[in-house]
Each structure stands twice: as structure tokens, then as C-alpha cells.
Amino acid sequence: MDIYLVEAIINGILLGGVLALLALGLNLIFGVVDVVWIAYAEMVMVGMYVIYWLHAYYGWPLPLACLVAVIGVGLLGILVHLLIIQPILGSAPINQLLATGGLLFFLQSFATLLFGTDFRNIGLRMPIIEIGDIFISFSRLIAFCVALAGAVILYFFLSRTHIGTAIRAISQDREIMGLMGVDERKVYVITSAVGGSLAGLAACLLVLQYDVHPFIGLSFGPITFMICVLGGLGNMIGGFVAAFLMSQIISVGGYYFSIELSYVFAFLFFIVLMFIRPQGILAK
Amino acid sequence: MLQLAGVSAGYGSFQALFDVSLDVGAGEAVGVIGPNGAGKTTLMRVISGMLPVRAGRIDLEGRALAGMPAHRVIGEGIAHVPENRRLFPGLTVEENLRMGAYIPSARQHVRERLEWVYELFPRLKERRDQIAGTLSGGEQQMCAIGRALMSKPKILLMDEPSAGLAPLVVQQVFGLVRRIREEGFTVLIVEQNVQQVLEVVDRAYLLEVGRIRLSGSAEELKNNDFVRQAYMGI
Ligand SMILES: Nc1ncnc2c1ncn2[C@@H]1O[C@H](COP(=O)(O)OP(=O)(O)O)[C@@H](O)[C@H]1O
Numbered sequence: 001m002d003i004y005l006v007e008a009i010i011n012g013i014l015l016g017g018v019l020a021l022l023a024l025g026l027n028l029i030f031g032v033v034d035v036v037w038i039a040y041a042e043m044v045m046v047g048m049y050v051i052y053w054l055h056a057y058y059g060w061p062l063p064l065a066c067l068v069a070v071i072g073v074g075l076l077g078i079l080v081h082l083l084i085i086q087p088i089l090g091s092a093p094i095n096q097l098l099a100t101g102g103l104l105f106f107l108q109s110f111a112t113l114l115f116g117t118d119f120r121n122i123g124l125r126m127p128i129i130e131i132g133d134i135f136i137s138f139s140r141l142i143a144f145c146v147a148l149a150g151a152v153i154l155y156f157f158l159s160r161t162h163i164g165t166a167i168r169a170i171s172q173d174r175e176i177m178g179l180m181g182v183d184e185r186k187v188y189v190i191t192s193a194v195g196g197s198l199a200g201l202a203a204c205l206l207v208l209q210y211d212v213h214p215f216i217g218l219s220f221g222p223i224t225f226m227i228c229v230l231g232g233l234g235n236m237i238g239g240f241v242a243a244f245l246m247s248q249i250i251s252v253g254g255y256y257f258s259i260e261l262s263y264v265f266a267f268l269f270f271i272v273l274m275f276i277r278p279q280g281i282l283a284k
Numbered sequence: 285m286l287q288l289a290g291v292s293a294g295y296g297s298f299q300a301l302f303d304v305s306l307d308v309g310a311g312e313a314v315g316v317i318g319p320n321g322a323g324k325t326t327l328m329r330v331i332s333g334m335l336p337v338r339a340g341r342i343d344l345e346g347r348a349l350a351g352m353p354a355h356r357v358i359g360e361g362i363a364h365v366p367e368n369r370r371l372f373p374g375l376t377v378e379e380n381l382r383m384g385a386y387i388p389s390a391r392q393h394v395r396e397r398l399e400w401v402y403e404l405f406p407r408l409k410e411r412r413d414q415i416a417g418t419l420s421g422g423e424q425q426m427c428a429i430g431r432a433l434m435s436k437p438k439i440l441l442m443d444e445p446s447a448g449l450a451p452l453v454v455q456q457v458f459g460l461v462r463r464i465r466e467e468g469f470t471v472l473i474v475e476q477n478v479q480q481v482l483e484v485v486d487r488a489y490l491l492e493v494g495r496i497r498l499s500g501s502a503e504e505l506k507n508n509d510f511v512r513q514a515y516m517g518i
């Protein structure tokens with residue numbers, strides 16, 4: 001068997017883990033608050049800059065910088081909800097898109113203003129693991145494992161806690177949440193914090209592998225959004241599956257053709273499936 | 285225990301309740317009957333805080349409830365089994381019951397409450413891990429009532445628990461209502477099934493186009509000519 005193909009498949013799986021994490025966060029917010037955070041990948045970018053800043057510039061230990069990013073982007077999620085989303089909760093979806101879209105441009109310009117358009121790297125060199133003839137990047141492997149761990153923690157949070165059950169219930173019947181004693185506004189704030197923290201966690205994983213620059217969000221935002229729609233917006237399991245499908249197309253397509261062309265394939269796959277399964281790949 | 289005085293409420297420019305006064309004593313079961321569109325559901329929603337009061341007072345054991353949001357009213361001791369059951373269809377039976385014990389005072393006792401509800405309704409225990417959306421109509425009603433009981437309310441509001449169920453299941457649901465009464469709960473129940481509900485309540489009110497038209501003991505209403513002709517087809 002072609003070992004380069006095996007390598008491409010493995011890299012696809014590893015990439016899928018991080019994309020799945022992003023999709024989980026976006027789906028969580030959409031399922032609960034019923035708003036699409038168009039600027040989600042830009043929040044990841046903020047987290048990456050936080051880590052770069054604290055670690056490469058101020059010399060903080062990387063794990064501590066990562067922790068600050070997770071908490072900081074979680075807090076940013078709360079701010080985004082309270083300042084931008086909550087005031088327009090009842091308004092037309094197009095206005096909500098414009099508002100979170102506006103946040104996207106704001107964060108991009110803000111980062112450009114602060115850091116310029118340079119590509120910045122935390123300068124971490126991680127080993128390459130060799131298994132037989134196959135080479136795997138250690139940073140990608142760590143990113144995958146942490147992403148999976150994040151997904152498992154999220155699963156337990158949603159299935160085993162009272163607030164997690166309320167988060168799952170709210171998308172099923174918003175109107176009667178009050179009768180259960182649930183203050184919807186609090187659930188929205190908590191969900192936004194969790195969604196933000198997931199973006200912060202994704203930032204930790206991406207900063208290991210990629211340079212950060214003000215437009216890095218564009219490399220992940222559109223694909224994450226496509227994954228969520230492919231899996232059925234708000235459907236966490238669908239998004240999880242779709243992440244691994246898309247990452248395989250990108251990785252294996254990149255092996256046979258080129259990475260640019262593989263994104264074209266992923267997009268074509270998305271369009272075709274939208275015609276066949278407009279409600280998402282797992283829709284009944 | 286629960287007192288409404290001169291309550292008005294509505295939707296936008298439409299007024300659905302006019303000057304409604306009623307009271308429910310501790311340990312009593314009180315019915316509200318009336319035709320479709322009379323405002324029965326609106327009355328329940330106003331009491332549980334889902335809909336704001338436009339005028340009048342609502343008091344529970346002397347504490348004013350008017351203006352309180354729904355998520356605080358349940359903490360005061362009012363649980364509401366909504367019209368059409370409204371279970372969370374994608375959650376399991378047990379998760380639905382747990383949602384009923386969301387308020388902090390109930391959350392502390394969630395295990396014993398679950399045991400207690402399972403003892404009351406053993407069928408729910410058999411189905412505890414089943415997805416609620418796949419239950420039969422009668423079981424769903426049982427789960428909806430169980431969910432409301434999880435907060436150990438002072439008063440239980442039930443909005444047409446027998447609606448949309450097969451005749452045999454309707455019998456079972458009224459059996460459940462009797463059981464809850466025997467447990468000592470105070471109950472305010474809305475029904476279109478007039479004949480049956482008058483068998484389980486102490487007193488009842490007749491609501492028509494948003495106003496209380498008649499009230500009296502179950503016996504009085506059963507023998508009232510107007511009620512018999514208009515609502516029991518006799
Ligand atoms: N959400 C709503 N918006 C506007 N009007 C409503 C709404 N819900 C009920 N109504 C109106 O209020 C009146 C009373 O309805 P409801 O309380 O549901 O009656 P009942 O439960 O006795 O059948 C009806 O005329 C109904 O059309």
C-alpha cells in the first residue's frame with residue numbers, strides 16, 4: 001500500500017479533530033442561542049494572538065498562555081453575547097448575520113492595527129514521530145488528542161450536568177423553559193462562555209501548527225461553517241462526522257492533486273450534498 | 285392558597301381574560317371548564333408567569349406573583365403541566381424528570397424525588413431511559429405530570445391532561461389525577477372533558493369568552509341545567 005496515501009489519511013484524521021472542535025462550538029451556540037457566530041474563527045485568531053503575545057513576547061510558559069487563551073476567549077464569548085447578540089435576539093436573522101459579520105471585520109482590523117499583517121510563529125519545534133515508514137507530526141497528534149478530549153468533556157458536560165441538560169432541552173422547546181425554572185438568558189450566557197472557550201482551545205491547537213496573522217480566520221471560518229451546514233446546523237453529531245469527511249477530502253485530495261484543488265473538491269462536495277441532503281448528512 | 289382578583293390578560297391588542305377572580309384552597313382540587321378559545325390556557329399561563337398580567341392580583345399564600353417571570357414562579361411553589369404535554373422529545377424520560385427539578389431547592393433532592401415519582405408511576409421507571417418522543421400519549425402525560433411533581437409544588441396546574449387521548453387512556457389519566465389528589469396536592473385543572481373532571485374536583489369555574497360565568501361545587505355544576513345542556517350534552 002502507498003504509504004504516502006496512508007500518511008495523507010492520518011493527517012486528514014488529525015486535521016478532522018480540530019475542525020470537529022470548531023464545529024462543535026459553532027453548533028452549540030447555534031443550537032442554543034439560535035444565532036450563527038460568523039466571527040467564530042476570528043475569535044480563534046484572538047486566542048492565537050493571546051498565546052503568541054504571552055508566550056513568544058512575554059515569555060510565559062506555553063501551557064499557562066494556553067489556559068489564559070481558553071479563559072480569555074470564553075470571556076470574550078460572554079461579551080459578544082451581552083453586547084452584540086442579546087440586544088438583537090428578537091430581530092430578523094439577516095440583522096444577526098450583519099452584526100456578527102461586523103464583528104468579524106472589527107476583529108480583523110483590530111488585529112491588523114495591533115500586530116500588522118506579519119505572520120507570527122510561537123517558534124515551537126516539535127518532533128516528528130516515525131512509525132515504520134510513516135511520519136506523523138507530533139504537534140498535529142497532540143492537537144488531535146486534545147481536541148478529542150475537549151469533545152469528550154463537552155459530551156459529559158452536556159449529558160451529566162443540570163445546566164448541560166437544559167442546554168440540550170432549550171433547542172427542543174424554548175417556550176416552556178421558564179416552567180422548568182430555567183432563566184433562558186443565563187443559559188445563553190453560559191453557552192456563549194462554553195462556545196468561546198472551545199474557540200480558545202482550538203486556538204491553542206492551531207497555534208502549534210500555523211502562523212498567526214489577522215486573516216487566519218479565513219482559513220478556518222468558511223470550512224467550519226460548511227461543516228456545520230453539512231452536518232445540519234445545530235446538530236453536534238452531524239457536525240462531528242462532517243468534520244472528518246471534509247478533512248479527508250482536503251487531505252487526500254491534497255495528496256493526489258494539490259492543496260488548493262482539494263479545497264475546491266471540498267466545496268464541490270458541499271454544494272452537491274446540499275442538493276442531495278439539504279437538511280444535513282444525518283437528517284432523517 | 286392561590287387567589288386571583290380582577291385579573292386581565294391578552295395578546296397584543298387582543299384581550300383574552302377579563303376581570304377573572306378565583307381562589308383555590310389548600311388541599312382542594314378545582315376545575316376550570318369552558319369551550320375552546322374561552323381563555324383557559326391563557327389563565328394557566330398568566331398564573332405561571334408565562335404571560336404578563338395586565339391588571340389585577342395573583343397571590344400564593346399571600347405572596348404577590350403578578351409580574352414575576354415564569355422561572356421564578358416555579359420556585360414559589362407553582363408547577364404547570366402545559367397543554368399538549370410539551371415534553372422535551374429528544375431527552376429521555378429521566379432527563380425530562382430531572383428538568384422538572386432544575387430549581388436549586390429541588391435539585392438537592394433530585395434522587396429521592398426520582399424514586400418518589402417512580403413509585404407513584406412505576407411505568408415511568410420501566411421507561412426511564414427511553415426517548416420521551418417515543419412514548420405513547422398516556423405515558424407522555426404521565427411523564428409530564430411526573431416532571432411537574434419533581435419540584436414538589438404547593439399547587440399543580442394541569443392544562444387539559446386528557447386532550448387528544450383515546451377513551452381508555454383518558455380514564456387512566458383521570459386515575460392519575462385522583463392519585464395526585466390522594467397524595468395531598470392542591471390542584472387546579474383545566475378540562476373540556478366536563479363530565480369526567482367534575483368527578484375528580486371539589487369545585488369548578490365555568491369560563492366563557494374570557495370571563496367567569498358560573499362557579500360552584502362539583503355537585504352544583506353537575507346539576508346545573510345550563511352546564512348540563514351546553515357542556516354535557518344532556
Ligand atoms: N399566542 C396567542 N396570540 C394571540 N392570540 C392568542 C394566542 N393564544 C391564544 N390566543 C387567543 O386567546 C383566546 C383564548 O385562547 P386560549 O387561552 O388558548 O383558550 P382555551 O385554552 O380556553 O382554548 C383565543 O381567542 C385565542 O385565539
Ligand SMILES: [Mg+2]
Pocket residue numbers: 324325326367444
Ligand atoms: Mg387551551
